[in-house]
Amino acid sequence: RRIRANAIAILTVAWILGTFYYLWQDSKPHTSPAAAAAAQTRSRSHGQKAAPGRLEIHRDDRTIPLITLTFQQEVHLLGGFDEKAYLAGKQLKPGDDPYREHAFNLQESDRLGSERAIRDTRHYRCASLNYDTDLPSTSIIITFHNEARSTLLRTIKSVLMRSPPSLIQEIILIDDFSSDPEDCQLLSQIPKVHCLRNGRREGLIRSRVRGANTATASILTFLDSHCEVNTDWLQPMIQRVKEDHTRVVSPIIDVISLDNFAYLAASADLRGGFDWSLHFKWEQIPIEQKMARSDPTQPIRTPVIAGGIFVMDKSWFNHLGQYDTHMDIWGGENFELSFRVWMCGGSLEILPCSRVGHVFRKRHPYDFPEGNALTYIKNTRRAAEVWMDEYKQYYYSARPSAQGKAFGSITDRLTLRRKLNCKPFRWYMENVYPELRVPEQEAVSSVLKQGGSCLETHTYDVGYNICAGSNHMNSNLCPLCASQRWELIEPLIRQQDLCLAISAFTSGSKVKMEPCNAKEPRQKWKPKGTALQHMVSGLCLDSNAPTGPLVITQCRPQMASQTWEPQVIT
Ligand code: UD2
Ligand code: MN
Secondary structure (H helix, E strand, O other): HHHHHHHEEEEHHHHHHHHHHHHHHHOOOOOOHHHHHOOOOOOOOOOOOOOOOEEOOOOOEOOOOOOOOOHHHHHHHHHHOOOHHHHOOOOOOOOOOOOOOOOOHHHHHHOOOOOOOOOOOHHHHHHHHOOOOOOOOOOEEEEEEOHHHHHHHHHHHHHHHHHHOHHHHHHHHHOOOOOOHHHHHHHHHHHOEEEEEOOOOEEHHHHHHHHHOOOOEEEEEEEEEEEEEEOOOHHHHHHHHHHHEEEEEEEEEEEEEOOOOOOEEEEOOEEEEOOOOOOEEEEEEHHHHHHHHOOOOOOOOOEOOOOOEEEHHHHHHHHHOOOOOOEEEOOOHHHHHHHHHOOOOOOEEEEEEEEEEOOOOOOOOOOOOOOHHHHHHHHHHHHHHHOHHHHHHEEEEEEHHHHOOOOOOHHHHHHHHOOOOOOOOOHHHOOOOOOOOOOOOOOOOEEEEEEEEEEEEOOOOEEEOOEEEEEOOEEEEEOHHHOOOOEEOEEEEEEEEEEEEEEEEEOEEEEEEEEEOOOOOOHHHEEEEOOEEOOOOOOOEEOOOEEEEEEEEOOOOOOOHHHOOEEEOO
8 A cells, every 4th residue: 555655746747846846848938149139229320120130949949840942842832934044143253242233242142042941939739729611811011122033033932832823822022123124024924923013113012002902812921131930920810801901911021130040930929119209129028918928829909010021901002092102112111000090990900820931131122212311200200290190299309300300281181080080199199009108298387377466276276376576486485386386287287296287177167276196187277378277178278267266168269368478497
């Protein structure tokens, strides 16, 4: 009996240890110092994108076996296309700088060949997910300007080899007026590949719209011209869009090293964000959301997308107004699209079970006919002017050089916004990106003058009284000064911790002081001419002179009892 008891005890201990080991393996952080070092975020000018910070290596190195195609398979996949001749047609000359033309190491890319094994960088649970067997097919849209032949071909071949053939309706290449028309033309010998060439340089925005307009599938998939798609990259994205056509989805964008073309896994804890200068950045998912994520295969809501790689229903793309085609060359279109999708009834997400590699570069390898800075300003100014409402002031403070720069007419886009009945940017700030902090406004103290009287408080009551006089304003001895001193921080009218609030939303309601809360509708004011209008009721602050008390009444322009002129106290 004792032997049996011992055996049971040993088995129990072994079982407990085994369970602990399993759990530890599951939660172990998958980072390696080497990969992290490779991921230094690069800073580039004018809002250029850096590679996602924090790379990680998964514990099980599931490299996709190199699919070496048999001659028949190769013919089936590539048709009459002569890959060797295509690549040999453009070769780096001995002594040439391999980074000069493309801002990545062309020698390494050429040496790699058009297909290679890459690691399956997804979370291991992704492999056991199932997708509908009747997913709709997609048109892949790739625009490029002077892309290297080896990277472009690798993008296309990875799509053909790593997607279920039935899901690929066609691959539409838009050659944005590259120097050599053959870069694109020759590729149209590959089955499913079509080539459109622009008669002049249009930039990626108009090029993508041209591609979308010729697409025949019901779903659009956009890719940059230097990508490599990973195992089962397409199914998760098409599945999400099939379930709800208002979703716009993107993969986790892995990093292809611009130096040695190593394929590196990006962190699965990042989403797209930006600062007020409209500079895109990768940022950590907010901690509460991270804690709430029990399933690492679930989509990640993102305030903005990086821009290059996403899947969108074609009718939804058209319904929402495609892109702003007055944006040129590169930049800003990802903000415009992201604001528009969120504010006009859709959503944006990153799907961790879809992975696509991309060569992130430190500089643009091509020229901007109007200059890089001016183009970025024009494009982001258009996005700010159409979509950011009163928040555009923060864009201008963060990018003062944008003021006064030409950005063309935005009438059509404003009409579109009205027609689609889109929500205000304030809604986006409160519901989609509350983590984006509004810059602290400089607290300037003012008096609010009505003739010789000033708005004044008596603890929680408000009235008006003879102005204490500017010569006394800074003196502690002046009893009225503090009670006549206001900070106008839209939407609040503030005195220390108390704010001006209405007691009810109807005309004639009294006005009082209460603890500040910028979300409280009763405390929201904005200037209207020389009057102060309560934002929600639309009524104006009225001294009710000479009888008092202070109330809100119907706004009447130039009405003496509604005039409150701010005068800054220095
Ligand atoms: C990122 C996006 C990119 C775009 C851009 C902002 C990713 C992976 N990439 O910059 O798609 O949203 O942010 O605008 O999210 N191109 C043209 N004509 C031009 C210029 C560029 O066709 O005049 C092509 C270019 O060959 C490439 C694509 O547009 O295929 C994007 O350009 P990029 O790779 O220089 O942009 P990237 O990755 O820095
Ligand atoms: Mn790119």
